[in-house]
Amino acid sequence: MEFELCFKTADELSHLISSKQVSPVQVVEEHLRRIELLEPKLNSYISIMRDSALKQAKEHESEILGGTYRGPLHGVPVALKDIFYVTGVPNTYGSKINQDFVPHFNSTVVNKFADAGAILIGKLNLHQFAFGPTGENHHYGDMHNPWDIDSYAGGSSGGSGSAVAAGQATIAMGSDTGGSIRIPSALCGIVGLKPTFGRVSKYGVSPLGWSLDHVGPMVRTVKDSALVLNAIAGYDQMDSCSVNRPVPDFTAGLSDGIEGIRVGVPKEYFDFPVHPQVKSSVDVALVQLEKLGAKIIDVDWPIFSYAFAISTVLLITEASAGLSKLVMEKGPEFQPGTRLRVEGGMFYTANDYLKAQRARRLFVDQTRELMDKVDVLVGPMVPSGAPKIGQTEVDLGSKHQGIIPTLTQYTRAFNINGFPAMTLPCGFTDSNMPIGLQIAGRPWEEETVLKVGHAFEKATDWHTKRPPAFS
């Protein structure tokens, strides 16, 4: 079947490549053909690294044929949100204002992928300056959802979401300041993992909100996210936010099962409007987890309702601190929504910011106490399917709500506290748009999050579905 390699997981490709049934050159060539074919519809990429990808593929093919196999990412194609520095490749940050910026060094993540033998095939489109949850981009064009090209891919890592869902990349990297890995992953029907803050280096990644930014994988299965985390996690003295903690093998306990795992479901999640089809899919997922041996516990998390306020002040202020000089110089060149958010942040005071940081302390403490009672928190990822491009409000059944608070309703809490959180597919809306399930864990306990996700994935087939128009 044409393009079959483009829908293999990294884990599947690793078996084919290590056993020499398939060459990295075949894999890369097939992906490049698919990218070329689909880009007019999806607009996932900003730059395609055709020549360097083919050169790397040939070098890795020789290495593998010569008997050196580096591990499960050897020869596997990776695409990066266009905020990860790659030496000699423009880093646009999703804006033509930045199109001439060419880094002279690699981000740490890029070096780690290179050590693992992964092959960089291109840099992916994003919401301008990674500052928005829809995947709109007035400079490079909007990203389109492979499940319905008239719908948002989500943001800000929208190109990462659409590329993985449509078979344009096996692995994509995203960043997540208020949900930017998890939102497009959920809307595009793939797996997205935001690791614990400090787990993966951000050195050489364009910042948006220093105290909230995370980077992580966007892939098709939970196991792939564990494989990628194995490759990219670890302390980096070049990143002031990096934390020197032991890095386990994240694949080791994946299949241990979830008997006795305590799954907390915050009652406050459902104080906010959720589309009935999303609620129903999450309820079915919880039943599935219970069948697998988990204990489902309703829990109270009162401070959750403050997540939007705390996150808004922290994120908008930090982003504004980084981009205010640029917006004052080149405001009319920004896309309008991004411009207004950056400018608006200049009106928050130091007092507001410190008040939000104090509230954040309370938020972290309350979440820690809550998670003494449960092992993971589970709930909806996004309260609706992907909205149509251009929509500014979302119909959530009982209520219409603005698109930004809707898409970030369940994401921001885990940027505030830095706890690990993952989304994986758990159903579809009546209009056949993917629904995501969020699983969050204690800090540094990604293994538990991954184990619960893997158990759910093994018991269901949501992750095997492909966008009909792009199968």
Added chain:
Amino acid sequence: MMKSDMSKEEFLTIADSLGFDIKDPHMEDLYPQVCNLMKAAAPIYDLDLTDVEPQTIFTPPGA
């Protein structure tokens, strides 16, 4: 205390001090945005933060 009901006059005074051209028609778009941001942040001021220190990410070298 944050003002969640900033008047247009207050907005323009602050905008001017921040270096915006307050005669730019763009101010008509920015004013409602700033009001929305102030409203979005207001709930933080309802929290009892007595004795709560800010959450910072700075860790001294060697810690």
